[in-house]
Amino acid sequence: MHVTWKLPGGGAIEADVDPGLTLMEAAVANDVPDVIGECGGCLSCATCHVYVDEGWRDKVGGPGETEEVMLDMVAGERTAASRLSCQIEASEALDGLVLIVPEV
Amino acid sequence: MTIWTPTDDGYADLTSHDTFERGAPHNTFARLRREDPLHWTEYAGGQDFWSVTRQADIAAMNKNTAVFSSARGIRMEDQSYEEYLARRTFQETDPPEHSQTRMLLMRAFSRTVMAQYEEDIRALCDEILDVALAKGTFDATKDIARQLPMRMLGRVLGLPEADLPWLVEKGDALIANTDPDFTSHVLDKMDTDEFRMMPFNSPAGAELYGYAKELMAAKETSGDTEGVLHLIRQPAKDGSVISETEFRNFFCLLVAAGNDTTRYSIAAGIQAMCHQPELLGQMQQGGDIWETAPDEVIRWATPALYFRRTALADYEMHGKTIRAGDKVLYWFSSANRDEAVFDDPFRVDLFRTPNRHMSFGQGGPHVCLGMWLARLEVRVLFQELAKRLKSIEPAGPHKFLRSNFVGGIKELPVTVIPA
Numbered sequence: 001m002h003v004t005w006k007l008p009g010g011g012a013i014e015a016d017v018d019p020g021l022t023l024m025e026a027a028v029a030n031d032v033p034d035v036i037g038e039c040g041g042c043l044s045c046a047t048c049h050v051y052v053d054e055g056w057r058d059k060v061g062g063p064g065e066t067e068e069v070m071l072d073m074v075a076g077e078r079t080a081a082s083r084l085s086c087q088i089e090a091s092e093a094l095d096g097l098v099l100i101v102p103e104v
Numbered sequence: 105m106t107i108w109t110p111t112d113d114g115y116a117d118l119t120s121h122d123t124f125e126r127g128a129p130h131n132t133f134a135r136l137r138r139e140d141p142l143h144w145t146e147y148a149g150g151q152d153f154w155s156v157t158r159q160a161d162i163a164a165m166n167k168n169t170a171v172f173s174s175a176r177g178i179r180m181e182d183q184s185y186e187e188y189l190a191r192r193t194f195q196e197t198d199p200p201e202h203s204q205t206r207m208l209l210m211r212a213f214s215r216t217v218m219a220q221y222e223e224d225i226r227a228l229c230d231e232i233l234d235v236a237l238a239k240g241t242f243d244a245t246k247d248i249a250r251q252l253p254m255r256m257l258g259r260v261l262g263l264p265e266a267d268l269p270w271l272v273e274k275g276d277a278l279i280a281n282t283d284p285d286f287t288s289h290v291l292d293k294m295d296t297d298e299f300r301m302m303p304f305n306s307p308a309g310a311e312l313y314g315y316a317k318e319l320m321a322a323k324e325t326s327g328d329t330e331g332v333l334h335l336i337r338q339p340a341k342d343g344s345v346i347s348e349t350e351f352r353n354f355f356c357l358l359v360a361a362g363n364d365t366t367r368y369s370i371a372a373g374i375q376a377m378c379h380q381p382e383l384l385g386q387m388q389q390g391g392d393i394w395e396t397a398p399d400e401v402i403r404w405a406t407p408a409l410y411f412r413r414t415a416l417a418d419y420e421m422h423g424k425t426i427r428a429g430d431k432v433l434y435w436f437s438s439a440n441r442d443e444a445v446f447d448d449p450f451r452v453d454l455f456r457t458p459n460r461h462m463s464f465g466q467g468g469p470h471v472c473l474g475m476w477l478a479r480l481e482v483r484v485l486f487q488e489l490a491k492r493l494k495s496i497e498p499a500g501p502h503k504f505l506r507s508n509f510v511g512g513i514k515e516l517p518v519t520v521i522p523a
Contacts (some may be wrong), residue, residue, distance in 0.1 A: 042469035
């Protein structure tokens, strides 16, 4: 699947991501700034926060129960579009996905 | 260009605390990464174990908590089940149990909450540096590195300033329980059986417990519900409440872990400034360097040399089989010098980015709870230090802690010329 991370200072990073990887892993592999994933995707750190672009929110879905609590601890403003990208798995259904990297 | 050359012969005994009195044995780690990245290590003090030394291997294993469990202890030293139950904290649990406790605490340690301490930290640095630098020649670990985390711990936990030196002395006795400079009960040198049910197998654990109990009683009387110590006593999602024993152990963990890791990060950073004089000028230029410098200082320091896990199932790696029940050590100290991940790993590069170090145990659920506080303390301390210096030089040889668990410079004589 193809994914685009829009960066807070303008500009974007694009990549093709293998299905099964998480979008946090993909962001780290592509050196997307401020998507760090300190805990490796174990829902222990809240350092892979992204905003899901308006048009993609239904397809991506909302946060799970633990993620919901963790989202309170993100750096940057939490909004209705906030997700932890370690909890979003790459799949062909999400081909073309656009994520926005929060300002921290 | 490499600016720092390890001196071990490449075959150091990783199980010996004495080995680490000369600094981490990086020639040995480099050889293991090259020749035997999953190394069976014989241990006279208990069960033999696997040493894992490559960054990529540790990263893969650290998040695999279904196979590699923390719930059989996290140190090289083995514990009986009875001892484990008596001494454990949430460090020695796996998800989902671990996550339940961690959730109670995470809010108090989030990046945003920690950021609110910046001005407090700056004011403390002012005081600490004014006193230390006026001496001209002094021990930078004792007079700078030890001071800041100790006093911040007091702020974060809401402890009286007057109690802090005593608390930190006890914390040192706990975590540096193999160094005779810090404890009279040296773990591997005498029979500490009397204290085996106490945190860190140490008499200091008992004393800290007494202190924590009195403190909480006083807080209850005065209706003080501020801070981390209150948070951990709240019911978890399933309604369970932390036991007295777990609370005691948690308090000891905060006093120990909240102190020495940041202390030895600061000490290693000051040591680096002495040996790479260009670092001071780079810091004084300011700007973007402060985005990256704290993590590089913390990579360079690697105060937590390893953490231990125990395999719950067989696991194949590098043509060998880790059997269920085997003890496995993740050597973060080695991972942080892995040439497959870091260009010129034996050089401090304050602009290093990305910096995928593992000093905080990154890549697993136990990633350091205090990492944002640590980064903030390191950043502000070096910002303030650099501002005040014209030069800094060693004033004699430095000394490392006698411990294969905590890596740190316990004495760091320096001479400074103020700006």
